[in-house]
Amino acid sequence: MSDRIGFIGLGLMGKPMAQNLLKKGFSLTVTSRSRPPVDILVQAGATAALSPADVARHSDVIITMVPDSPDVRAVLEGPDGVFGAIGHGSVIVDMSTIAPAVSRDLAAKAAARGVQMLDAPVSGGEIGAINASLSIMVGGDADALERVRPVLNAMGNPERVVHIGPAGSGQVCKACNQVCIGGALASVSEAFAMARKAGIDPAKVREALLGGFAYSRALEVHGERILKGNYVPGFKTKLYHKDLGIVMQTVHELAVSAPVAALVQQYVSAMMAAGRGEDDYSALATVVFDAAGLDQ
């Protein structure tokens, strides 16, 4: 690879993703809000930059992996941001999960600077980031994706690096992902509540259902967490809460009626109200159990 890679945002997801890029031999310049993960990456061979602008000056492909829409705006458009320093012909790959409308806006602003921008949110959680087995949903120009595909392949499952459509469509796909997971997780939770209140072991229900049409990863993975009451994240409720805000904003803008997604959002708001923001989002079951008068 002749492309020099920049990486902005070394959090729970970003750090292992950047580490995988180093392992695959990419030249890497990094920055992050907190210093410790920067030091870890530098010890592994990365170069520390002073700011997002500084990353942009030393990189041809700039990856951003930050929590929310305002964070991406700050990193790109803010003081010492990427837009103030990026070179013509570079590519920005935003792998954060943000609002599709913001992705489209930023892609247009990048294009005005002669820069291609992809939205490329991921699915697979911290484990997927560590194991380089993420699914990556890409919106933007197909030729920009082909240019950075080796970089994405180093962080995800190459068979699951999928070009969805134009700018913003990777984010729409990620919103779809969160809707599908939520509907499955909420219905597994309701099913377990029904079983428990009927005096039946939900572990037996899970076992019986895993082989049939009711199978979902939510039943298998989150179902096991629920049975054990193990809500160590994984994927934090407060981030799922943020993502559902994006989902409901998006379906509102599109004038799509999505009542199951809306209900999932209400469940997750109840989780936040119950102080479960730092727990794994499979703790959704706890609010369903509470509502049924069941203990945890």
Next chain:
Amino acid sequence: MSDRIGFIGLGLMGKPMAQNLLKKGFSLTVTSRSRPPVDILVQAGATAALSPADVARHSDVIITMVPDSPDVRAVLEGPDGVFGAIGHGSVIVDMSTIAPAVSRDLAAKAAARGVQMLDAPVSGGEIGAINASLSIMVGGDADALERVRPVLNAMGNPERVVHIGPAGSGQVCKACNQVCIGGALASVSEAFAMARKAGIDPAKVREALLGGFAYSRALEVHGERILKGNYVPGFKTKLYHKDLGIVMQTVHELAVSAPVAALVQQYVSAMMAAGRGEDDYSALATVVFDAAGLDQ
């Protein structure tokens, strides 16, 4: 096997299940409301009975596979019903999907006659019945299950013949199954509607999501049906509508709040109102698409 098997109800599911029993060498006496499937089974080696009572007189294990609670009551308690003729020490295996409360009531009435009764509803659809790959969720006495396990193994996947708990709990498990499928199917439908209205090919969304936490059999199997608009059953909407009545009756009796299941029921009521009772239940997507102003 020394047990003589009786089979009552040779419909879409019952006929291939009975055929599998014959193939595995069981001695079989059958009856059904309509004559053609009885003739087919007789040509394959079964004996035709005149009534459920007549089946009971010639069988040690009596399997019932009929549409709904009143049908099971009629077959067991009605004139020329099983209860009027069944011998002490026999076992009734009701594989219909009915209300758990009715299963418990009938099991108690059977026990008063010295007869064990299992509720053993199935999942896996017509294909699973044909291929003898059904999941079977069993409620009732464990020793009765062990006695009839070779019979159930001949119709289902032996690894998915699961003892859930006492009488009625097989039906509760089946209700859980229908809740989980419904939540997954409805959220896949809403996700596809969001994608379509955003101008994105839902086939791309399905492809990207299949490898991650959003995976469900609903996304894979029903999602493909939805993409093709192929709603040839499969599993008929009118039967899913019936099952959701059982689900909501059960959560009501248990005082469990299950709003996602309730929403799925409302979607399926809209399908019935739209005249889709004979279509596969994956046509749930059509009412979601209608509500979003999308064509089919």
